[in-house]
Amino acid sequence: MAFDTSAKAAGVAVCSEEKLLAEFSVNTGLTHSQTMMPMAQAALDCAKLTLNDIDAFAVAAGPGSFTGLRIGIAAVKGLAQTLGKPCVPVSTLEGLAQNLQGFEATVCAVMDARCKQVYNALFTCGGTPSRLCEDRAISIEQLTQELKTVSDRILLVGDGAELCYAQMHASLPQVELAPVALRHQKASSVALCAHRLYAQGVRVEAGELIPTYLRLSQAERQLQEKNRK
Known part of the structure; x- marks a missing residue:
């Protein structure tokens, strides 16, 4: 349970x-x-x-x-x-990544931590979610800069997804919101x-x-x- x-x-x-x-x-x-x-x-x-x-x-x-x-x-x-x-x-964050198992993308799990920060971890989810980094609290600006090194599709999932997308999509054309039914x-x-x-x-x-x-x-x-x- x-x-x-x-x-x-x-x-x-x-x-x-x-x-x-x-x-x-x-x-x-x-x-x-x-x-x-x-x-x-x-x-x-x-x-x-x-x-x-x-x-x-x-x-x-x-x-x-x-x-x-x-x-x-x-x-x-x-x-x-x-x-x-x-x-x-x-x-x-790993639970959020599990929502997107089977998606060929870098999954960016983000939860609004207030104060211009998010709780975040990155995963690959083509199969069982696999971590690319540990859970952390990070500024949205710092996360945006880090994601600029990712060339493939990036899916934002979690209650901070919309917040991050609003601040990222102009400089990160590869970033997308996860489907709404799987976002939370x-x-x-x-x-x-x-x-x-x-x-x-x-x-x-x-x-x-x-x-x-x-x-x-x-x-x-x-x-x-x-x-x-």
Whole structure:
């Protein structure tokens, strides 16, 4: 069972091996704490499963919204600990790249990190997504300069895609937006990534599951700046 609460939309999916059994996604303005568990129960009901049938719980562990990540991870930790099941943390950016598996392009996963920055990673996705760099926080200007060295098709995916496209397309004619149906986080993609990781032995106990923020929160940055003065 996979959860993604890293951005405005929230999603839950149940997969068996590489078969998607059920998936729910909402983007209604309700808080993730309001929508996530009802979706999880609905997904189980549709798949005719119970929580005891789940072998592992996967979650988009970051980067992303600080509050959203905490909600999803807290829920997964609670379920996994109660049931004695392992957790599989998945990079939100790798989950986004999974949306575009089979596309012959350089996939540029971008999430709006505010302050003229994005959370970013680059992948090739002709087959299973393969990383070209680690997850990072980077300025849009710096990312634009880096992508000028890429000659093939570039697909932007994630909630920062439109923002980056608006600033990049004039100087990067090879850059495109991913199809709208594939542009945002999907819990099923997190589940597929988690399936590969689980098969490779990547899993943690509930107490070891932590979010990956990549940078300090705004409040922490402001406190650091205040302490420097």
